Amino acid sequence: MFRTLWLLIGLTSLALGIVGVVLPLLPTTPFVLLAAYCFARSSPRLHDWLLAHRMFGPLIRNWNAHRAIAPRAKLLAVVSMVAVFAGAWAFGASDRVLIIQAVILPATALFILTRPSGPRA
Numbered sequence: 274m275f276r277t278l279w280l281l282i283g284l285t286s287l288a289l290g291i292v293g294v295v296l297p298l299l300p301t302t303p304f305v306l307l308a309a310y311c312f313a314r315s316s317p318r319l320h321d322w323l324l325a326h327r328m329f330g331p332l333i334r335n336w337n338a339h340r341a342i343a344p345r346a347k348l349l350a351v352v353s354m355v356a357v358f359a360g361a362w363a364f365g366a367s368d369r370v371l372i373i374q375a376v377i378l379p380a381t382a383l384f385i386l387t388r389p390s391g392p393r394a
Contacts, residue, residue, distance in 0.1 A: 276315045283311030283319065290329070300350040302332050302342060309333045341391025350385050354378045 290304035305323070312320035324330050335341050342350075358374050366374075 279311045279315035280319075283308045283315060286311060287323070294328070300346075300353050301329075302346040302350065305329045305332055306336055335391050339389055339391035341389040342385060344390050347385050347388070347390070351382045354382050 286304045287308035289299060290301045290308060293299035293301035293304060309320060309323050309329075312323055324333055332343070332346065335343060355378075358371075358378055361370060361374055
């Protein structure tokens with residue numbers, strides 16, 4: 274049961290990561306890292322495929338080896354967060370939503386920005 278749940282979360286995360294490659298507002302790196310984590314617990318075949326992938330493999334190996342996020346990925350993640358908050362504000366999101374975002378997004382950005390850059394992907 275848990276293996277199936279990990280697999281579903283991994284596939285969903287990978288799908289979001291792939292969409293994030295073409296949509297600038299959706300960060301790729303966190304979703305690919307989550308997919309790798311989930312696949313490690315559910316499907317060794319998918320985990321190995323993801324590690325060997327030309328585009329996603331270096332992101333995961335950089336994180337595993339150095340707990341590092343490439344500078345470009347950091348920049349895109351933070352810009353995406355700012356854009357999401359600006360969009361929510363511009364479209365008139367409720368004060369509650371804006372407050373939640375104003376707390377969570379900077380905390381997440383701080384975490385991302387304080388990770389080492391490590392070797393480039």
